[in-house]
Amino acid sequence: MQNYQAPEGLLVDKVILVTGASDGIGKEAAKSYAKLGATVILHGRDTNKLEKVYDEIVEAGLPQPAIIPLNLVNASTEQFKSLAETIQTELGRLDGILHNAGMLNELTPIEFTNSETWHQIMQVNINAVYLLTQACLPILREAPNASIIMTSSGVGRKGRAYWGPYAVSKFAIEGFVQVLADELEGSTIRVNAINPGATRTQMRAKAYPAEDQKHLATPEQIIPTYLYLMGDDSLEVNGQSIDAQQK
Template identity: 50%
Template structure:
């Protein structure tokens, strides 16, 4: 298999692929969206902040990429009707979905279990586990219409190296990886469908700052530096890669 970390995509590696990226308004999601569009993808930008999404939109258009779409949705508050409207909009505009990147997530509290706020725990689990489940379930009919569909979850180093005080974030990432493995096996009768997870590693993002406020950020890579692995897994060059967690660094 090609090493995803050193993957060098061709200019049109993602040409005409419709890819929905959650959490695309900032950080890794923004960087992947811009990189995917630069390689020909028709990107669908999800996030809560419309102003930030419009900024990503403008960046892609100014660089000559395919004109993206914007789908604002707050996973904390969204109910079944909002997901149905999202899928209906995708169906009407594109008729299919070639890639789904679950990038949006919430850090939650880093504290001993006995001190955790129950409501905050529930919100983190909902955004990091329930929302990707609901969105995947809702988008599966559109993904099955693609000749080469991809579902990509976001993992974390805390999955392979669990540690104290990481609370709902750690538990949610274990659950997300479990969902990935389960779904990969459930879709074995769909040989074109690929389901994997990607671990971005330490990157200079706002969430990383929340988790490690005293860290020397000058030693962290920018989000743009790790997009190669994402482009590999979201594109046709990753055919045959299934049910794996891939490190972006």
């Protein structure tokens, strides 16, 4: 699926929510979904950045997207419910969610990890994923076939020193995918995780500031897996954690 060739019109008439859509992988995924016919809901905390992505999609003559800004660090349960209600009222359906938004700490031993940082990363990387998914499940159930994609990491499968709350949050994502996929087995909703691997993004640069990013895959190069899991060619795939890059 890393070399998946998406057929034209794969996502026509689908409505897909992409969190963290203002930069990097989220931005590329949102644009790619739109190119295949989807109405994309752009989520992020920076409205100006989201508007730029919006403009790029509209100027390309693609389906008009929507923007829903929300800071996941301090978002409440009620705000997630309101977000879902807005989608239902304004767009009438939801066929997929790409949980791409994430937060990374500076690489630090657990002994010296700031407790506020720990809580913020858990809030963005796992709590918000749970709350948003829970709020949107009733709408997703109405879709003929719906896909939820969560973002994992290599350090969410095997712990590594100094990755602290980020690694722990990704272990939680792996578990959440397995539990939710088992609960939804036999339904019209499938749930999977993607490990993007080393990708040319701002988050990667933060983790490895001395790294030459020119040798890394670009978001565009890893998008085939995101297309495969969002489209109907993956209807039988559920509860899997998949690498976006071949090893």
